[in-house]
Structure formats: structure tokens, C-alpha cells
Amino acid sequence: MSLREKKAAKKREDILRSASLVIARQGYQHATMEDIAAELLMTKGSLYYYFKNKQELLFYCHDLILSKAISKMEKIQREDISAEDKIKKAIKAHVAIAIEEKEIFNLIIEPEQIFSEEHIGRIIEKRDRYTGFFDQFIEEGIRNGEFNLKQKKMARMMIMGAVNWTQVWYSAAGEYDKKEIQTIYAEYLVKMLV
Amino acid sequence: MSLREKKAAKKREDILRSASLVIARQGYQHATMEDIAAELLMTKGSLYYYFKNKQELLFYCHDLILSKAISKMEKIQREDISAEDKIKKAIKAHVAIAIEEKEIFNLIIEPEQIFSEEHIGRIIEKRDRYTGFFDQFIEEGIRNGEFNLKQKKMARMMIMGAVNWTQVWYSAAGEYDKKEIQTIYAEYLVKMLV
DNA sequence: TTGAAGATTGACTTGTAATTCAAAAAAAGA
DNA sequence: TCTTTTTTTGAATTACAAGTCAATCTTCAA
Numbered sequence: 001m002s003l004r005e006k007k008a009a010k011k012r013e014d015i016l017r018s019a020s021l022v023i024a025r026q027g028y029q030h031a032t033m034e035d036i037a038a039e040l041l042m043t044k045g046s047l048y049y050y051f052k053n054k055q056e057l058l059f060y061c062h063d064l065i066l067s068k069a070i071s072k073m074e075k076i077q078r079e080d081i082s083a084e085d086k087i088k089k090a091i092k093a094h095v096a097i098a099i100e101e102k103e104i105f106n107l108i109i110e111p112e113q114i115f116s117e118e119h120i121g122r123i124i125e126k127r128d129r130y131t132g133f134f135d136q137f138i139e140e141g142i143r144n145g146e147f148n149l150k151q152k153k154m155a156r157m158m159i160m161g162a163v164n165w166t167q168v169w170y171s172a173a174g175e176y177d178k179k180e181i182q183t184i185y186a187e188y189l190v191k192m193l194v
Numbered sequence: 195m196s197l198r199e200k201k202a203a204k205k206r207e208d209i210l211r212s213a214s215l216v217i218a219r220q221g222y223q224h225a226t227m228e229d230i231a232a233e234l235l236m237t238k239g240s241l242y243y244y245f246k247n248k249q250e251l252l253f254y255c256h257d258l259i260l261s262k263a264i265s266k267m268e269k270i271q272r273e274d275i276s277a278e279d280k281i282k283k284a285i286k287a288h289v290a291i292a293i294e295e296k297e298i299f300n301l302i303i304e305p306e307q308i309f310s311e312e313h314i315g316r317i318i319e320k321r322d323r324y325t326g327f328f329d330q331f332i333e334e335g336i337r338n339g340e341f342n343l344k345q346k347k348m349a350r351m352m353i354m355g356a357v358n359w360t361q362v363w364y365s366a367a368g369e370y371d372k373k374e375i376q377t378i379y380a381e382y383l384v385k386m387l388v
Numbered sequence: 389t390t391g392a393a394g395a396t397t398g399a400c401t402t403g404t405a406a407t408t409c410a411a412a413a414a415a416a417g418a
Numbered sequence: 419t420c421t422t423t424t425t426t427t428g429a430a431t432t433a434c435a436a437g438t439c440a441a442t443c444t445t446c447a448a
Contacts (some may be wrong), residue, residue: 004394004446011395027307029223032435046396048437113221151378154370157363158356158382165355176348184345188352192382198416198424205425226405239408240426248406 012050012060014040020061024102028058028114059119062111065101066126069093073133083141087193088186090137091163095182098167105167131160138193147193159189206244206254208234214255218297222252222308253313256305259295260320263287267327277335281387282380284331285357289376292361299361325354332387341387353383 018039022031033044033054051057072093076086098105111123134156141147149155166181212233216225227248231238245251266287270280292299305317328350335341343349360375 008394029307033437034435043397044436045398045438049395054436113223149382151382154375154378155382157359158379161356161359161362162352163355165351165358168355169351181348184348185352188343188345188349188386192385202424227407228405237427238406239428242407243425 008050015047015050015057016061016064019057020065020101023058023061033057055115055119059115059123062123063126065097065105066123066130069097070126070130070133072097073130077133077136083137083144083146084190084194087134087137087141087159088190090134091159091186091189092182094160094163095166095185096178098164099170099178099181102167102170105164131156134159141193149193155192158192162189202244209241209244209251210255210258213251214259214295214298217252217255218295221297227251249309249313253309253317255298256317257320259291259298260317260324263291264320264324264327266291267324271327271330277331277338277340278384278388281328281331281335281353282384284328285353285380285383286376288354288357289360289379290372292358293364293372293375296361299358325350328353335387343387349386352386356383 015036019031019036022036022039025031026035033047036057037044037047047057051060073090076089076093079086079089081089111120111127115123135152138147138149138152138156142149142152163185166185170176170178170181209230213225213230216230216233219225220229227238227241230251231241241251245254267284270283270287273280273283275283305314305321309317329346332341332343332346332350336343336346357379360379364370364372364375
């Protein structure tokens with residue numbers, strides 16, 4: 001990769017980072033291309049040099065987070081610990097993402113409202129890959145007798161839902177800190193499974 | 195109330211009903227005043243005769259659903275059954291609302307994105323009144339020994355989150371029907387509390 | 389040093405949807 | 419019926435933000 005290409009790649013990353021930031025502050029609908037550009041001391045015209053349009057910019061923001069999330073899960077998957085500990089770690093990791101990436105994470109929740117056909121397929125696929133890890137951990141626990149439940153899928157959805165919800169109410173200044181939430185969520189939600 | 199006033203009141207209700215419908219179909223951002231008017235065989239100019247603006251129209255849609263939800267809870271509250279049964283009924287009721295009112299319910303989740311100061315206060319207040327019922331049921335269960343947990347508030351949030359999430363994935367054509375979801379959610383989530 | 393490729397600009401176009409409003413139509417009451 | 423009030427209309431206005439593009443500036447390799 002030439003110097004120029006490296007620079008361009010870095011710029012793309014910078015844009016994604018700033019876009020994430022602005023979206024986190026203002027929400028997707030209210031974050032304008034101008035706002036995102038301003039954050040980088042650029043003009044919006046430039047953004048279009050790097051990304052075809054707002055939707056595509058969004059798509060890559062989204063994709064970045066999902067990729068990070070998936071690699072966390074892969075790491076957990078490889079660890080040599082009980083299924084219970086795996087699902088607990090997974091819950092904690094998911095809490096962290098939901099809290100730290102607030103608004104962008106929201107997009108993962110409701111892609112249909114924002115993305116068009118072309119992106120949706122890829123998003124759903126990747127999202128399924130992510131949630132699949134939770135299914136695996138649950139199944140592992142059932143197989144080796146740690147857990148006991150029939151409705152695996154619904155249990156997973158309850159867990160995801162509970163955790164995704166933190167995104168709505170969590171505030172850094174609030175009553176609970178992240179660590180507390182992680183611990184308690186992991187503990188309580190696992191009680192559903194055993 | 196004169197005939198005229200009654201008619202106007204009825205029209206306001208009709209508008210709220212149609213608006214709910216259109217929003218349920220298209221989501222808030224994509225439901226235009228024109229769409230809402232078309233549903234009623236009116237023109238959008240008329241809507242402004244009954245509601246100051248789109249936001250206010252929305253506010254009343256929202257308020258209507260929340261009112262219905264609260265009165266369901268009040269009914270459960272008055273019943274002479276165990277705390278466990280109360281929370282189970284509450285969960286089932288909440289599942290029903292989340293599924294049936296999909297998009298409008300969404301507004302309850304994220305009012306900050308849409309409403310301005312003037313409405314937000316009233317919304318939050320009413321929403322708190324609603325979630326307060328869940329707190330009451332949980333506390334009741336703790337008091338009389340049915341439940342055993344320290345983190346009441348977080349438990350409530352996990353329950354609400356899990357249930358709110360159904361709204362995202364539930365589809366009438368999908369794998370599970372409403373009743374199934376209600377039963378399993380109530381059963382599993384209560385396992386967290388005991 | 390220089391000129392071609394790459395990057396940036398900002399004014400402009402476009403599209404959408406909310407909101408306004410004067411005029412017309414409908415309804416009610418005298 | 420006639421007059422006044424209420425309701426509806428649809429065309430015009432307004433606001434906002436996405437996306438375009440010709441012109442300009444920057445960079446870097448020769």
C-alpha cells in the first residue's frame with residue numbers, strides 16, 4: 001500500500017470514528033453530514049470523496065462495531081471454561097458494547113428503518129453470526145448439564161433484550177457503574193438458564 | 195358538550211387512531227402528515243386544525259397507549275393473587291402491548307429523539323408511573339418472601355428490556371405466536387426473581 | 389522544481405416534508 | 419332561506435439536509 005493509500009485509509013477510519021461520535025451524541029437522524037464533517041474540521045463535500053453517501057458511511061460504522069463484538073465472542077469461545085462462565089462473559093461483553101457504543105448500537109437493533117436492501121442482507125447476516133455465539137454457549141451448557149431449558153432461542157432473546165435495554169437507561173453519571181451492571185446482569189440472567 | 199364539540203372530539207380520536215396505524219406501518223420518521231391524512235381521506239391541512247403540529251399529534255398517540263397500559267396495571271394491582279402471579283400477568287400484558295403497538299411503543303422507548311422539552315417531562319412522568327407497577331409487584335414479592343433478590347431496580351430493567359425487545363423481532367408470521375411468548379417470558383423471567 | 393493525480397472546497401441543486409393561510413365549502417342556527 | 423361560524427382545502431411557503439460538481443489547492447514522484 002502506498003503512502004497515499006495509507007493516508008486515505010486512515011482518513012476513512014477517522015471519519016468513521018467521528019461519525020460514531022456525532023451519532024452517539026445526536027442520534028442517526030439528527031447527525032448531519034455537516035456535523036460529522038465539522039467534527040473533523042472538514043467540509044461535507046469531502047466526506048463524499050470517501051463514502052458514497054450517508055447510508056454507506058453508517059454502514060461501515062456499524063460494521064466496525066459488529067466486527068469488534070464478534071472478535072470478542074470468538075475469544076470467549078476459545079477459552080477453556082464452563083458454559084456458565086462463557087455466557088456470563090458474553091453478557092458482560094455485550095453490556096460493555098451496548099453502553100459504550102450507545103447510538104450506533106441502536107442501528108444494529110433497527111437496521112430496517114435506515115438501510116436499504118443492499119446493506120440489510122450483510123447486516124443481518126453478521127448480526128446473526130454474533131448472536132449465534134450466545135446460542136452456542138447456551139447449547140453447550142445444555143449438553144453438559146449445566147443448564148436446563150427447552151426454549152433456547154427465546155432465552156437468548158430475553159438475554160439480548162435485557163442487555164440491549166441498558167443502552168436506553170444507562171448514563172455515566174447514573175446510579176450504577178458499568179462494572180456493577182455487568183456483574184449483576186450476568187448473575188441474574190444466568191439464573192434463568194439453570 | 196355540544197354536538198359540534200362531540201364531533202370534533204371524535205375526529206381527534208379518529209386522527210389518533212389513523213396516525214397510530216400509519217406509524218405502526220411506516221415508523222415515525224417515515225409517516226408523513228400526508229400519509230396520515232390520506233388514511234382518513236382528508237388533506238394534511240385539516241390535521242393542523244385539530245393538532246398544533248406533528249409532534250403534538252404524536253404525543254397524544256403515545257399518551258393514549260400509555261394510558262391504556264397503566265389501566266391494565268391498575269387492574270392487576272387490585273387482584274387478590276400472589277406477587278408472582280401479578281408480575282407474570284404484568285409481563286404478559288407488557289408483551290401484548292409491545293407486540294401490538296410496535297412502532298408507537300418505540301416512542302415510549304426513545305422519547306428524547308423525538309419530543310421537545312415541553313412534552314418530555316410529561317412522558318417520562320407517565321412512563322415512570324407505568325414501570326412503577328413492576329417495582330411494586332417485585333417489592334410485594336420480596337416482602338412476603340416469594341422473591342429473594344437485592345437489586346430490585348435492575349431486575350425490573352432486565353424484565354422490561356427483555357420484553358421490549360420482542361417488539362424488534364416479533365412478527366405475526368414468525369415461529370412463535372403471542373401466547374407462547376407471553377407464557378415463556380413470564381415463566382423464565384420470574385426465575386430470575388425467586 | 390513541477391505537473392499530474394489526489395484531495396478539498398463551498399456554492400449550488402434537489403428533494404422532501406412540515407407548516408401556513410386565504411379562500412371555498414359545509415353545517416348550524418336564526 | 420340567509421348569515422355566521424366551523425371545517426376543509428390545496429397551493430404556496432419554509433426549513434432543512436443530502437448530494438453534486440467545477441474550480442482550487444496539495445502532495446508527491448520524477
